[in-house]
Amino acid sequence: MSDGDGAAAFVPGHVTGFFSVHRADDPLRAGSRGAGVTLADGVTTEVVPSDETTVRLNGREVDVESVTRVLDALDATAAVSAETDLPIGSGFGVSGAMALGAALAANDVFGRERSENDLVGVAHAAEVEAGTGLGDVVAQARGGVPIRVEPGAPGVGALDGVPAAGRIEYVSFGELSTSEVIGGGTEALDDAGERALGSLRETPTLPGLLAASRRFAEAADLLDGEVAEAVDAVAAAGGEAAMAMLGRSVFALGTGLSDAGYDAEVTAIHAAGARLR
Amino acid sequence: MSDGDGAAAFVPGHVTGFFSVHRADDPLRAGSRGAGVTLADGVTTEVVPSDETTVRLNGREVDVESVTRVLDALDATAAVSAETDLPIGSGFGVSGAMALGAALAANDVFGRERSENDLVGVAHAAEVEAGTGLGDVVAQARGGVPIRVEPGAPGVGALDGVPAAGRIEYVSFGELSTSEVIGGGTEALDDAGERALGSLRETPTLPGLLAASRRFAEAADLLDGEVAEAVDAVAAAGGEAAMAMLGRSVFALGTGLSDAGYDAEVTAIHAAGARLR
Numbered sequence: 001m002s003d004g005d006g007a008a009a010f011v012p013g014h015v016t017g018f019f020s021v022h023r024a025d026d027p028l029r030a031g032s033r034g035a036g037v038t039l040a041d042g043v044t045t046e047v048v049p050s051d052e053t054t055v056r057l058n059g060r061e062v063d064v065e066s067v068t069r070v071l072d073a074l075d076a077t078a079a080v081s082a083e084t085d086l087p088i089g090s091g092f093g094v095s096g097a098m099a100l101g102a103a104l105a106a107n108d109v110f111g112r113e114r115s116e117n118d119l120v121g122v123a124h125a126a127e128v129e130a131g132t133g134l135g136d137v138v139a140q141a142r143g144g145v146p147i148r149v150e151p152g153a154p155g156v157g158a159l160d161g162v163p164a165a166g167r168i169e170y171v172s173f174g175e176l177s178t179s180e181v182i183g184g185g186t187e188a189l190d191d192a193g194e195r196a197l198g199s200l201r202e203t204p205t206l207p208g209l210l211a212a213s214r215r216f217a218e219a220a221d222l223l224d225g226e227v228a229e230a231v232d233a234v235a236a237a238g239g240e241a242a243m244a245m246l247g248r249s250v251f252a253l254g255t256g257l258s259d260a261g262y263d264a265e266v267t268a269i270h271a272a273g274a275r276l277r
Numbered sequence: 278m279s280d281g282d283g284a285a286a287f288v289p290g291h292v293t294g295f296f297s298v299h300r301a302d303d304p305l306r307a308g309s310r311g312a313g314v315t316l317a318d319g320v321t322t323e324v325v326p327s328d329e330t331t332v333r334l335n336g337r338e339v340d341v342e343s344v345t346r347v348l349d350a351l352d353a354t355a356a357v358s359a360e361t362d363l364p365i366g367s368g369f370g371v372s373g374a375m376a377l378g379a380a381l382a383a384n385d386v387f388g389r390e391r392s393e394n395d396l397v398g399v400a401h402a403a404e405v406e407a408g409t410g411l412g413d414v415v416a417q418a419r420g421g422v423p424i425r426v427e428p429g430a431p432g433v434g435a436l437d438g439v440p441a442a443g444r445i446e447y448v449s450f451g452e453l454s455t456s457e458v459i460g461g462g463t464e465a466l467d468d469a470g471e472r473a474l475g476s477l478r479e480t481p482t483l484p485g486l487l488a489a490s491r492r493f494a495e496a497a498d499l500l501d502g503e504v505a506e507a508v509d510a511v512a513a514a515g516g517e518a519a520m521a522m523l524g525r526s527v528f529a530l531g532t533g534l535s536d537a538g539y540d541a542e543v544t545a546i547h548a549a550g551a552r553l554r
């Protein structure tokens with residue numbers, strides 16, 4: 001709800017464990033299959049009507065194409081300011097969260113009277129067209145541990161979930177460009193992603209998700225030194241970890257990373273999807 | 278997650294503002310269209326394996342057919358105990374919440390490895406077959422302000438939502454039997470429900486939901502003395518209220534009921550759907 005001048009929305013972070021890319025001319029039909037975990041660490045995005053559109057992230061002016069596309073789609077000119085503790089550009093869904101948060105908040109403050117599915121579609125299409133994400137938005141709109149069974153926006157795609165709650169830890173070793181990895185040919189990655197999805201749908205549990213994600217990262221040849229080392233160290237300490245797609249980041253169940261000696265951030269599976277504050 | 282012996286799940290309450298009935302031989306395809314509000318006041322259901330199945334609600338042994346059907350479907354024999362502050366049998370979705378909570382918790386404690394959609398389907402089918410609900414379970418699985426666009430379980434039905442947050446008040450004047458109202462012919466009610474849904478999809482806002490719900494209750498001839506009086510009193514005080522289907526209960530936005538002089542319970546739109554604790 002509006003707090004007077006503006007409106008704000010909270011969108012959970014999202015780490016993807018595995019995925020396959022599904023292209024389509026209609027951005028509502030494009031997307032990814034896959035699965036991941038939404039995080040209680042997320043992004044709060046405030047929208048205030050203004051004479052010109054500006055976008056800030058943690059106080060610094062930034063250029064986030066998916067956010068400006070969302071504002072254009074809702075015929076809104078506004079000052080957008082987002083705050084997050086999540087690492088940027090490292091596989092935590094920050095751009096998707098900003099796009100979806102901007103959609104929810106702009107709809108509210110400008111009285112656009114769109115439904116939630118419509119707003120998720122606007123943010124999903126904006127991410128697809130900006131080349132910055134294929135599946136974060138629909139997962140972040142849902143919350144929990146989303147399985148992206150069919151790609152695309154609400155009304156086109158389909159979601160399921162792993163029934164689970166609990167603590168999640170993560171570390172990030174730096175950025176990885178989503179558009180570089182998914183901009184080119186993705187056949188090997190897509191095959192591995194489809195295999196991982198089949199495996200998870202047989203065993204929709206958190207250990208099933210982490211195991212499928214590790215096999216995906218190996219098959220898709222995305223594990224680099226520090227990331228591979230952390231995933232292995234958690235396993236050696238008896239825990240469950242995987243790489244966050246697409247970032248040089250690792251997430252683990254429970255106390256997996258701290259048990260392995262890492263100075264990890266602590267969060268939890270987020271029970272809710274994106275919501276107005 | 279399991280707390281040792283058992284597992285527990287929280288499921289939000291749900292008040293339906295309007296609905297239409299959709300029958301089908303397959304209980305996963307049966308259900309209702311309509312819309313309502315999920316409530317932060319809800320039901321916590323714990324499942325502990327046991328030699329015989331028992332069901333308790335607020336400490337008293339009860340017979341809730343949808344819960345025993347859920348346990349049967351998951352091949353589980355257990356002591357189920359549910360706790361809630363919500364009024365029972367009065368349109369707040371308590372039986373649906375118990376069925377869905379039992380499904381999530383039993384899946385966890387018995388290691389059944391079902392997905393969330395599967396578990397929602399099990400609980401939805403159990404409610405339909407018991408004759409105690411047609412749409413609460415899918416709404417409670419989602420959270421927020423669910424619009425039931427197409428009837429039925431996940432994979433069959435379809436949901437949208439009104440993007441909204443905020444305080445909700447409610448009062449209850451007593452029980453109304455779901456099976457009596459929806460057990461017989463429902464043509465007049467169904468027509469009114471379809472008109473209300475069309476109206477809400479044009480204006481998916483909270484005031485739009487409350488206005489469509491009031492028109493539905495009048496057209497379906499379900500308003501009795503105390504309920505009609507409370508809805509009118511809230512309107513006279515400048516607020517928005519509607520009848521909770523199916524109960525002799527009234528819910529209002531913000532401080533609507535207390536502004537009209539009622540000693541109302543205070544809760545809020547629940548951001549999350551049903552989740553393991």
